[in-house]
Amino acid sequence: MIKRLILLFICFGIIEAAPAQKPSITLYGQASYYAAKFHGRRTASGDIFNHSKLTAACNSLPLNTRVRITNLRNGRSVIAITNDRLHAKTSRLIDLTKTGAERLGFVKAGLTRVKVEILRENEVE
Template structure:
C-alpha cells in the first residue's frame, strides 16, 4: 500500500468518525416502506474523494453538491471544546480558535459569509466539516467564529449564510469584517 492510499483511507476514516458524532437533520423523501434512502440519481460526487459522496446520519441522507447561489436565513449554533484537535470531514484538524464552520451539503472546503441578523456583524468562514445535524439549524460555527459574530454566550443566533466560493486546500485565517 503506497502513502497516498494510506492518506486517503485515513481521510475517509476521519470523515466517518466525524459524522458518527453528529445527530439529526432533514430527511430525503421516504420510500413507500418508510425507509430513508439516497436519491436514485444524485449529482456527480466523485470529486475530491469522500467529501462529495452521499452520506447518512441517523437514518437521514445528505448529498453534497455545488451550490453557487446558496443564500439562506436560519439558525446558527457553535461547537468547540470536545471537538478540539479531532479531524473534520475533509481531514483538517478542528481548532475552536479558527474561523471555521460545518454545513451539511456545501462543497468542502469552501468559504461562506455569515451575518448575525441580530447585531449586523459579518464574517467569512471556512467550511471544512459536516453538520449541524439538529433540526432547524443551517450552520455550525467554531467557537471563535461565534465569538466574533457576538453570540458565543447565547449559543444560537439568527443568521444569513451566503456561499462565496471554494476555498484552497491550505487552512486560511479569515478575518472579521465590520460592515
C-alpha cells in the same frame, strides 16, 4: 445533486437570489458553535478542528466552500470555510468555531439566526 438541492431550497423559499450582476446563493437558518470537546479532533474534510480558526460545519454546502456568515440580530459577519458536517438529524444550518461565534457576538446565547452567503473564489472579503 447540488442543483437539485438548490432547486429544492428555491421552491421552499430558503434561498434568495442575488442581483444579476453578482450571482450568489444565500441561505437563512440557525447557527450554533462547536463544544470544546471537539478541539483537536479530525473533521469530515480531514483537517484537525481548531476553535481559533474560522471554519464551519454545514450539511447543505460542499466541503471547502467559502461563506460569509452574518448574524441577523446584530449585523456582524465573518468569512469561514466549511470543513465539517453536522449531525444528520440537526435542524441547524451551520456550526461555527468559538472564534467565529465570538466575532458574531452570540457565545452567551449559544444560538442565533444567520444569513449564509456562498462566496466565489475571487470575491473580495
